[in-house]
Amino acid sequence: MRALILLFSVLAQSLAWSAALAAESPPDVLVRNVTNEVLTIVRQDRDLQAGSQKRAVELVEAKVLPHFDFAAMTALALGRDWRKATPAQQKQLTVEFRTLLVRTYSNALTAYKNQSVEFKPFRMHPGDTDVVVRSQVVQPGAKPVTIDYSLEKKAEGWKVYDVTVGGVSLVTNYRSNFAQEVRSGGIDGLIRTLQAKNRSLETAMLAGAIAK
Amino acid sequence: MMTSTSRKFLAAAAIGSAWLVSGCASTGGDPRDPIEGFNRAMFGFNEGLDKALIKPAAQAYDTVAPLPVRTGVSNAFSNVGDLWISLNNLFQGKPGQAASDLGRVLINSTVGILGLFDVATEMGLEKHDEDFGQTLGRWGVGDGAYVVLPFFGPRTVRDTFGLGADLYVDPVLNVDHVPSRNTLSAVRVVSDRASFLPADKVVREAALDKYDYVRDAYLQRRRSLIHDGNPPRERLGAAPAQDAGAEWSARVDPAHAGASLLLLGDSEPGQARTVEAGGASGSSSGSSGARVAAAPIR
Numbered sequence: 001m002r003a004l005i006l007l008f009s010v011l012a013q014s015l016a017w018s019a020a021l022a023a024e025s026p027p028d029v030l031v032r033n034v035t036n037e038v039l040t041i042v043r044q045d046r047d048l049q050a051g052s053q054k055r056a057v058e059l060v061e062a063k064v065l066p067h068f069d070f071a072a073m074t075a076l077a078l079g080r081d082w083r084k085a086t087p088a089q090q091k092q093l094t095v096e097f098r099t100l101l102v103r104t105y106s107n108a109l110t111a112y113k114n115q116s117v118e119f120k121p122f123r124m125h126p127g128d129t130d131v132v133v134r135s136q137v138v139q140p141g142a143k144p145v146t147i148d149y150s151l152e153k154k155a156e157g158w159k160v161y162d163v164t165v166g167g168v169s170l171v172t173n174y175r176s177n178f179a180q181e182v183r184s185g186g187i188d189g190l191i192r193t194l195q196a197k198n199r200s201l202e203t204a205m206l207a208g209a210i211a212k
Numbered sequence: 213m214m215t216s217t218s219r220k221f222l223a224a225a226a227i228g229s230a231w232l233v234s235g236c237a238s239t240g241g242d243p244r245d246p247i248e249g250f251n252r253a254m255f256g257f258n259e260g261l262d263k264a265l266i267k268p269a270a271q272a273y274d275t276v277a278p279l280p281v282r283t284g285v286s287n288a289f290s291n292v293g294d295l296w297i298s299l300n301n302l303f304q305g306k307p308g309q310a311a312s313d314l315g316r317v318l319i320n321s322t323v324g325i326l327g328l329f330d331v332a333t334e335m336g337l338e339k340h341d342e343d344f345g346q347t348l349g350r351w352g353v354g355d356g357a358y359v360v361l362p363f364f365g366p367r368t369v370r371d372t373f374g375l376g377a378d379l380y381v382d383p384v385l386n387v388d389h390v391p392s393r394n395t396l397s398a399v400r401v402v403s404d405r406a407s408f409l410p411a412d413k414v415v416r417e418a419a420l421d422k423y424d425y426v427r428d429a430y431l432q433r434r435r436s437l438i439h440d441g442n443p444p445r446e447r448l449g450a451a452p453a454q455d456a457g458a459e460w461s462a463r464v465d466p467a468h469a470g471a472s473l474l475l476l477g478d479s480e481p482g483q484a485r486t487v488e489a490g491g492a493s494g495s496s497s498g499s500s501g502a503r504v505a506a507a508p509i510r
Contacts, residue, residue, distance in 0.1 A: 146441055166433060167435070167436020168428075168429045172432070173425060176242055177421055
């Protein structure tokens with residue numbers, strides 16, 4: 001019981017700490033801290049190194065997601081169709097797109113082996129509310145892969161609204177596909193497609209976990 | 213004699229197929245992809261070929277060959293390509309990078325034992341990613357239509373011409389001894405494919421439609437490469453409710469396209485000034501107010 005209380009107080013403290021961090025840190029420090037924190041865990045976690053997707057999703061949910069603005073990401077992926085959606089539809093879209101993105105991001109983590117992450121020099125002007133923090137993943141025997149984080153300043157701190165890997169935005173890369181879905185089946189059609197995709201990934205993940 | 217003929221044939225075939233294809237009927241809705249029907253068929257063909265032959269070979273290679281061997285092989289092919297990368301940097305008006313690439317070739321070919329070890333990277337001479345398609349892009353040539361070539365995969369019309377030049381000067385394809393040339397080419401395909409194996413799962417799980425996903429990723433990546441990783445930003449300070457889609461669907465006015473391409477060609481990455489495309493949303497990008505103008509060739 002005492003251990004449990006201790007655990008909760010540590011948890012509460014770390015939550016308060018990360019919230020404070022998010023509110024106060026400049027965007028480059030925020031991204032660097034979160035990246036380092038996640039990579040430290042990945043290096044130590046046996047399950048992750050064995051390719052456990054479930055563990056990767058948990059890690060991303062706990063450490064990375066609080067700093068992401070998924071409504072902004074979904075709006076960016078939908079472009080002009082976003083305004084056609086009702087608030088309820090927007091909410092549903094955001095939930096489904098979030099699930100899909102988390103899995104993509106987690107997948108990238110389980111592929112992590114001997115890479116190290118370097119951050120490029122960061123400059124911002126005092127009044128900036130929209131910035132890009134640039135980093136690159138360096139791995140032996142391969143070209144470095146750039147990862148750029150676009151952040152926007154919100155009331156509750158800096159939030160990531162786009163991640164660009166090797167010049168490819170994980171968000172806007174869906175734009176023409178989403179537009180296609182909306183053209184053929186409306187907003188609800190897109191929601192259904194996303195739900196079906198997420199369900200099939202969920203099934204595949206469970207099957208994979210059982211096979212292990 | 214034989215070498216030169218087959219080399220020319222490959223280069224000509226790549227360009228020729230793009231021309232042939234350009235004449236086909238159009239399908240689909242994306243203005244960047246007027247021959248989607250043909251492209252989807254070719255995409256299917258390439259996927260089938262990959263599944264049946266290339267991917268299994270790459271997986272076997274990945275299992276059998278130890279990491280130092282795979283790294284050595286990939287380094288050696290990378291080294292062979294650095295001279296052409298150096299020239300392309302020169303063509304693009306980047307003598308500093310060109311010199312650095314030349315330095316890489318000299319160091320890796322000697323200290324790096326025929327390119328097996330990438331000593332230059334450890335010395336701080338970073339590997340660059342250049343090809344003739346990018347050079348054409350820097351010179352102001354627009355993308356043109358998206359094309360999926362058999363065997364080679366996604367390109368644009370411009371990049372197909374670039375590929376023709378890349379193949380023509382390719383050191384491996386210029387090897388005179390035919391069996392050696394064929395073996396080297398095959399090993400290079402397998403080695404390249406093996407390095408993409410981890411990406412397979414990510415794309416498979418992320419994509420709602422793999423064809424769309426690969427096309428959009430290719431076009432974004434090329435745009436980023438042409439600007440050496442600093443393409444003009446598309447969304448600038450836009451709140452979620454703002455119309456983030458406007459600039460995407462906006463067409464470049466043909467009357468201004470030429471001017472915008474000239475501007476793109478002349479200026480440094482990040483400073484590329486372009487004509488404000490009609491219908492673009494009002495968000496500005498600070499000093500230059502730049503917005504990308506990817507003008508398709510019609």
